[in-house]
Structures are given as structure tokens and as C-alpha cells.
Amino acid sequence: MRILCLVALLILAGCASAPKQVNNACAIFDQRDGWINNWHSAAQKTSREFGVPIPVLMATIYTESSFRPYARPPRTKLLGFIPWKRQSTAYGFSQALNGTWDRYRRETGRSGASRSNFDDAIHFIGWYHFQSYRTNGIARNDAYSLYLAYHSGHSGYSRGVWRNSSVAKNGAKRTADMAKRYDVQLRGCGRLR
Numbered sequence: 001m002r003i004l005c006l007v008a009l010l011i012l013a014g015c016a017s018a019p020k021q022v023n024n025a026c027a028i029f030d031q032r033d034g035w036i037n038n039w040h041s042a043a044q045k046t047s048r049e050f051g052v053p054i055p056v057l058m059a060t061i062y063t064e065s066s067f068r069p070y071a072r073p074p075r076t077k078l079l080g081f082i083p084w085k086r087q088s089t090a091y092g093f094s095q096a097l098n099g100t101w102d103r104y105r106r107e108t109g110r111s112g113a114s115r116s117n118f119d120d121a122i123h124f125i126g127w128y129h130f131q132s133y134r135t136n137g138i139a140r141n142d143a144y145s146l147y148l149a150y151h152s153g154h155s156g157y158s159r160g161v162w163r164n165s166s167v168a169k170n171g172a173k174r175t176a177d178m179a180k181r182y183d184v185q186l187r188g189c190g191r192l193r
Contacts, residue, residue, distance in 0.1 A: 093121035
């Protein structure tokens with residue numbers, strides 16, 4: 001019985017860590033496609049449901065959390081050295097904020113969804129990018145503009161708040177570049193059909 005519990009804990013610990021090779025989409029899927037979870041299958045389902053290409057979905061996660069399931073923004077410092085509050089409520093693979101995540105769960109009926117679960121996080125990103133397509137008219141394969149809307153929010157994107165944000169523009173460039181790279185990789189290993 002102890003051995004069975006130990007094996008189960010080791011398997012769960014492996015699922016909770018970031019993949020080792022986050023710069024290669026084929027390697028990410030190879031590392032995370034097993035009998036417990038299947039990241040490629042989750043990405044395919046989300047892509048089919050929302051029309052957002054897998055490389056764009058994966059590149060968004062790459063930029064937001066580097067595939068770390070429990071990622072959070074750093075804490076601010078009180079008096080320069082005492083850890084204090086976090087800069088925002090962003091959390092998990094998607095770095096979704098509390099309010100946006102709550103809206104997603106309400107509107108999709110996925111009340112048990114968790115930001116630290118890859119399947120839920122990639123579905124959230126597909127849903128959010130689809131909202132950007134509907135609300136802001138952004139093409140679902142335009143990784144750069146989708147990321148700007150993801151970072152700035154739909155109304156912030158409409159107002160152009162990202163124009164004065166090097167953080168948003170650098171993140172959008174990073175996402176677009178990685179989406180192109182992931183696309184080439186996934187075509188090469190036969191994961192895009």
C-alpha cells in the first residue's frame with residue numbers, strides 16, 4: 001500500500017511541475033501526454049471549439065507563465081524588505097485575474113475549473129481569445145494582437161492603452177514569435193493536422 005501511495009504521489013508531482021523544454025512545443029506535448037493527462041488532446045479540443053490555433057494558445061501560456069502551474073506575480077515589499085501584497089491576482093498557467101476567471105467559470109458553466117490545471121487554463125485562453133475576436137474583431141490567428149487584448153483587457157485594447165506599454169508590446173512580440181516557432185515545430189513533428 002505504501003508503494004502504491006508513493007507511486008501516486010510521484011506521478012502527481014510530475015504533473016504539477018513545468019515541462020523541462022518549454023521552447024519546443026513537440027517536447028512539451030511529449031513530456032505531458034500520458035495516461036493521466038494529455039495536453040495535446042486538450043489543446044486540440046480548445047482549438048476546435050474556439051478556432052484559435054494551437055501554436056497561439058501555447059505561445060500565450062509560454063509568455064504568461066512559462067508553463068508553471070502555480071505561477072504568481074512577485075510580492076511588493078513593505079519598507080523595502082518585508083514581503084507584502086502581490087501586484088495582482090494573476091495565477092496559474094494562464095495568469096488569469098480573479099474577476100476574469102470568475103466570469104469565465106460563470107459564462108462557460110465550468111464552475112470547478114482551476115487555473116493550475118492545464119486543460120482548464122488552455123480552455124480559458126481559447127475562450128478569452130474568442131472573446132477578443134468577437135469584441136475587438138481580432139483575427140483568431142493574430143497572436144500579437146490577441147496578446148495585446150489579453151494583457152490590456154478588451155476595453156483597454158479598444159482604448160489603445162497598450163500603445164504606451166512596453167510590457168504589453170514586448171509580451172505581444174514574444175507571443176507572436178513563439179507562436180511562429182511552435183507552428184513550425186508542431187508541423188515538423190506531425191502534431192498539427
